[in-house]
Amino acid sequence: MTLTHYAFSSSYFMSFLGLIFYRKHLLSALLCLEAMMLILFISLCLWGLILASTVFSAGPMILLAFSACEASAGLALLVAMARTHGTDRLKNLSLLRC
Amino acid sequence: MVYMTYLLLIGLVLGLAAVASNPSPYFAALGLVTVAGMSCGILVGYGGSFLSLILFLIYLGGMLVVFAYSAALASEPYPEGWGSWPVSTLMLAYVLLVVCVSVFFSGGWFEGSWVTVDEFSEFALFRGDSGGIALMYSSGGGILMLGGWVLLLTLFVVLELTRGLSRGTLRAV
Numbered sequence: 001m002t003l004t005h006y007a008f009s010s011s012y013f014m015s016f017l018g019l020i021f022y023r024k025h026l027l028s029a030l031l032c033l034e035a036m037m038l039i040l041f042i043s044l045c046l047w048g049l050i051l052a053s054t055v056f057s058a059g060p061m062i063l064l065a066f067s068a069c070e071a072s073a074g075l076a077l078l079v080a081m082a083r084t085h086g087t088d089r090l091k092n093l094s095l096l097r098c
Numbered sequence: 099m100v101y102m103t104y105l106l107l108i109g110l111v112l113g114l115a116a117v118a119s120n121p122s123p124y125f126a127a128l129g130l131v132t133v134a135g136m137s138c139g140i141l142v143g144y145g146g147s148f149l150s151l152i153l154f155l156i157y158l159g160g161m162l163v164v165f166a167y168s169a170a171l172a173s174e175p176y177p178e179g180w181g182s183w184p185v186s187t188l189m190l191a192y193v194l195l196v197v198c199v200s201v202f203f204s205g206g207w208f209e210g211s212w213v214t215v216d217e218f219s220e221f222a223l224f225r226g227d228s229g230g231i232a233l234m235y236s237s238g239g240g241i242l243m244l245g246g247w248v249l250l251l252t253l254f255v256v257l258e259l260t261r262g263l264s265r266g267t268l269r270a271v
Contacts, residue, residue, distance in 0.1 A: 001203040001204075001205065001206060001207070002206060002207065002208075002209060002210030003104070003107065003207055003208065003210065004103075004107060004140075004210055005210070006200060006203050006207075007107040007110060007111055010111065010196045010199065010200070011110060011111055011114045014111075014114055014115060014118045014192050014195070014196060015114055015117065015118050017118060017192065018117060018118025018119065018120055018192075019118075021120070021188070022120060023120040023184070024120075025120075025122070025123050025172045026172075027123040027126075027165075027168060027169060027171065027172045028120045028121070028122075028123050028126050028172075029120075030165075031117060031123060031126045031127060031130055031165065032117060032118055032120070032126075034130060034161070034162075034165065035114055035117050035118070035130055035133065038130070038133065038134060038137065038157065039114075039137075041153065041157070042137045042140065042141065042153075045141055045146050045149045045227075046140075046141070046144055046146075048227070048230065049141075049144045049145055049146045049149075049215045049226070049227065050144065050210070050211060050215075052215050052226070054215065054226040054227050054229060054230035055230050055233060056230065057146075057148075057149060057226075057227045057229075057230030057231045057233075058230060058231050058233055058234035058238050058241075060149065061149075061152060061231060061234065062234075062238075062241055062245055064152070064153075064156055064157065065245040065248070065249060066245070066248065067161075068156070068160070068161055068249070068252075069248055069249060069251075069252040071161050071164070071165070072164075072252055072255075072256050073252060073255055073256065073259070075164065075165070075168050075256075076255070076256040076259040076260050077259060078168060078171060079168070079171065079259075079260050080259055080260055082171045083260075087171075087172070088171055088172050
């Protein structure tokens with residue numbers, strides 16, 4: 001595996017691990033999701049650039065547009081959570097439940 | 099040139115370990131900005147200068163600014179940076195994991211092509227990635243329309259989620 005390929009594969013799995021083992025805030029999990037989208041963007045760009053086939057260069061831009069949609073939906077959920085529970089700490093969701 | 103790309107790749111992995119170790123969102127957003135900057139440098143190193151510009155403008159200047167403003171919702175009196183014990187342990191664990199797994203994948207480590215994308219072609223006004231993105235407006239017009247429609251729908255999704263007054267999707271908001 002080449003160095004660039006390994007760097008992007010390992011970064012993708014590392015941010016995926018950061019999403020799985022979230023700690024306190026919902027926003028830090030959303031940031032790990034954004035990091036995964038960034039790595040996907042770079043990988044798609046490099047795929048076309050390294051193989052010198054730049055016809056697919058529009059693919060990463062469409063990915064960026066859909067990633068913006070996903071980020072805004074996640075942030076709207078964060079705002080709704082901050083409105084009802086006062087903060088985005090995930091333990092607050094089950095605090096007053098029996 | 100190869101050394102610069104190598105350094106940027108190391109910075110990318112370390113910056114993502116800093117984000118994945120889940121510090122307070124202020125610091126995680128800073129780590130993500132650093133990672134985006136490093137990856138823009140890597141894209142330029144491979145010859146995709148227009149894609150790097152798109153990443154800087156749209157991703158850093160659009161999406162991450164919104165994330166930085168939303169970090170105000172995650173305010174706490176003592177934000178945890180990378181000096182606190184759980185965060186630094188997680189970051190060290192992630193870096194060690196990447197280094198140890200690289201032992202198994204080190205076959206062909208330096209065999210990739212480090213040449214920029216238009217190095218061996220003639221002089222042209224339309225460089226590789228700019229010419230490729232121009233196809234989004236001609237042959238890819240359908241996906242362009244679909245992307246615009248999806249963005250408009252997302253606006254309505256966000257407005258509906260945060261509508262409030264107990265008439266939206268989440269009744270208690």
